[in-house]
Amino acid sequence: MNDGLRLVLQGVCHAYRDLIVLQDIDLVGEPGEVLVLVGPSGCGKSTLLGIMGGLLSPTAGSVRIDGTIPDDCLNPLTYVFQDFALLPWRTVAGNVALVLDKLPRAERAARVAEVLALTGLTEFAHAWPRQLSGGMRQRVGIARALAVRPACLLMDEPLSALDAQTRDLLLEEFVALIERARTTTVYVTHNLAEAVRLGQQIVVLSRRPGRVREVVRIDRPLAGRSAADRDLLEIEAELWRLIRDDAVAAEREMEHAPH
Amino acid sequence: MRRIDGPVAFRGGGFAPAESFWAAAATLIGMLALWQLGCSAGVIPTLFLPAPVNIAIELWHLTISGELWKHLSASLVRLAIGWSLGTVFGIGLGLAVGLWSALRSPGMAVVSALFPIPKIALVPLFIIWFGIGEGSKIATLGFGVFFPTVIATASGVDNVPRSLIRMGQSFGLSTGAIVRRIVLPGALPAILSGFRVTASIAIVLLVAAEMIGAERGIGAFVLAAGNLYDTDALMAGIVVLSVLGLAVAWVIGLLERRLLGWR
Numbered sequence: 001m002n003d004g005l006r007l008v009l010q011g012v013c014h015a016y017r018d019l020i021v022l023q024d025i026d027l028v029g030e031p032g033e034v035l036v037l038v039g040p041s042g043c044g045k046s047t048l049l050g051i052m053g054g055l056l057s058p059t060a061g062s063v064r065i066d067g068t069i070p071d072d073c074l075n076p077l078t079y080v081f082q083d084f085a086l087l088p089w090r091t092v093a094g095n096v097a098l099v100l101d102k103l104p105r106a107e108r109a110a111r112v113a114e115v116l117a118l119t120g121l122t123e124f125a126h127a128w129p130r131q132l133s134g135g136m137r138q139r140v141g142i143a144r145a146l147a148v149r150p151a152c153l154l155m156d157e158p159l160s161a162l163d164a165q166t167r168d169l170l171l172e173e174f175v176a177l178i179e180r181a182r183t184t185t186v187y188v189t190h191n192l193a194e195a196v197r198l199g200q201q202i203v204v205l206s207r208r209p210g211r212v213r214e215v216v217r218i219d220r221p222l223a224g225r226s227a228a229d230r231d232l233l234e235i236e237a238e239l240w241r242l243i244r245d246d247a248v249a250a251e252r253e254m255e256h257a258p259h
Numbered sequence: 260m261r262r263i264d265g266p267v268a269f270r271g272g273g274f275a276p277a278e279s280f281w282a283a284a285a286t287l288i289g290m291l292a293l294w295q296l297g298c299s300a301g302v303i304p305t306l307f308l309p310a311p312v313n314i315a316i317e318l319w320h321l322t323i324s325g326e327l328w329k330h331l332s333a334s335l336v337r338l339a340i341g342w343s344l345g346t347v348f349g350i351g352l353g354l355a356v357g358l359w360s361a362l363r364s365p366g367m368a369v370v371s372a373l374f375p376i377p378k379i380a381l382v383p384l385f386i387i388w389f390g391i392g393e394g395s396k397i398a399t400l401g402f403g404v405f406f407p408t409v410i411a412t413a414s415g416v417d418n419v420p421r422s423l424i425r426m427g428q429s430f431g432l433s434t435g436a437i438v439r440r441i442v443l444p445g446a447l448p449a450i451l452s453g454f455r456v457t458a459s460i461a462i463v464l465l466v467a468a469e470m471i472g473a474e475r476g477i478g479a480f481v482l483a484a485g486n487l488y489d490t491d492a493l494m495a496g497i498v499v500l501s502v503l504g505l506a507v508a509w510v511i512g513l514l515e516r517r518l519l520g521w522r
Binding site: 053054055074075077078079081083085087088089090098099101128130144148 | 422423425426427428429430431432436440441444445447519521522
């Protein structure tokens with residue numbers, strides 16, 4: 001039985017030597033919920049995601065997960081990377097199979113075929129990553145993440161390297177996938193339209209050192225949302241109002257940083 | 260203010276040299292023809308530089324008499340063993356230096372201190388350590404191959420994008436799996452480039468080592484021919500070395516096409 005995974009952050013701080021990046025972050029990602037992290041550049045969104053995924057160690061505080069996960073889950077906390085992180089020397093199928101080492105050969109092949117079909121990549125199974133467009137490469141990243149049957153997806157600006165059209169198309173596919181799989185999802189983005197399209201809990205971080213500035217909840221199912229919905233546009237404007245001053249200040253900080 | 264009027268001139272070409280097998284072949288054949296012509300016309304004294312035809316005839320005689328194979332086989336065995344030992348240990352240390360902090364500084368300190376030493380200068384020492392036989396010759400080759408391999412492998416490991424390693428870690432791959440599936444394949448282009456360098460170094464050291472106390476081997480053959488002023492045989496030996504270098508480069512090219520087809 002899969003009840004989903006709860007992600008609990010308590011007093012998380014992070015610093016690179018003397019530079020404090022994150023301070024006293026308390027958050028709860030409820031099972032099956034999409035939690036979106038937004039904030040100005042350099043506020044520590046990706047750092048926080050890295051801490052949630054165990055790729056970075058917090059200087060203070062803790063990250064806990066609790067809940068039940070499916071028996072076939074190979075990697076409860078699974079990342080989707082901004083730059084796709086595909087191995088250029090492995091084919092599409094090979095990239096997906098890489099993370100299924102623990103499975104017997106036949107089951108591995110079946111699972112690869114299944115996720116490639118789910119992401120529309122079946123006919124590209126033997127293609128090299130260099131032969132694919134950015135959107136297709138990110139599909140491979142998604143297929144690889146889905147292959148391990150994650151209980152929690154950690155998505156680090158997965159659409160930011162793509163063109164606008166591909167971004168819109170993939171965003172709709174994310175909605176469908178998340179709705180179907182019901183995995184707890186943490187989604188980092190600087191795109192507020194993406195945030196309101198996907199987020200059920202949108203966490204606004206302040207500029208460095210990043211703190212939780214505001215939590216906005218949208219209690220509407222993802223499937224019924226559209227980019228043109230009036231209430232979503234209003235929330236987007238509200239988010240921008242929250243972020244704008246910090247974004248301008250962060251931008252000036254970067255301009256005046258020693259080169 | 261000045262007025263301009265006319266078609267936009269193309270200015271985007273060049274800086275993309277193309278390879279041509281036929282241009283390469285024609286150049287080599289042209290050089291051989293000029294060389295032969297110079298010898299036949301008496302412009303080039305054949306005692307100092309024998310004509311290509313004479314070298315070819317000498318090579319033919321050496322081949323059918325079995326003399327060439329006797330020397331070549333001895334050289335090939337030394338080359339294979341020495342190069343393989345240097346490569347295996349070099350890749351091992353290169354990986355260790357590239358992956359683990361505890362070995363990085365000590366390993367690079369040793370490599371930086373010993374790499375610049377001309378390995379030929381160490382041949383007498385190797386003879387004292389390993390004897391005049393095969394041991395000293397193989398040690399010379401292995402030692403010469405080892406250091407460039409360490410450097411090529413370590414820099415190859417350094418150039419593997421850390422995002423790929425983090426990806427492996429994020430999916431819970433073991434350290435062994437990350438090294439086998441991500442680090443080694445990622446470092447392979449640099450390692451194979453290193454092979455080109457180490458193969459050439461190995462051939463140079465092979466000849467040098469065989470010129471000291473060897474009865475068989477292309478180096479010994481070239482030295483003996485030189486002592487007898489038999490320039491036809493001397494040049495035949497040099498041609499064999501050149502062909503050996505070409506063959507090794509061809510094999511490495513084949514490996515690159517097979518293993519790096521994804522590029």
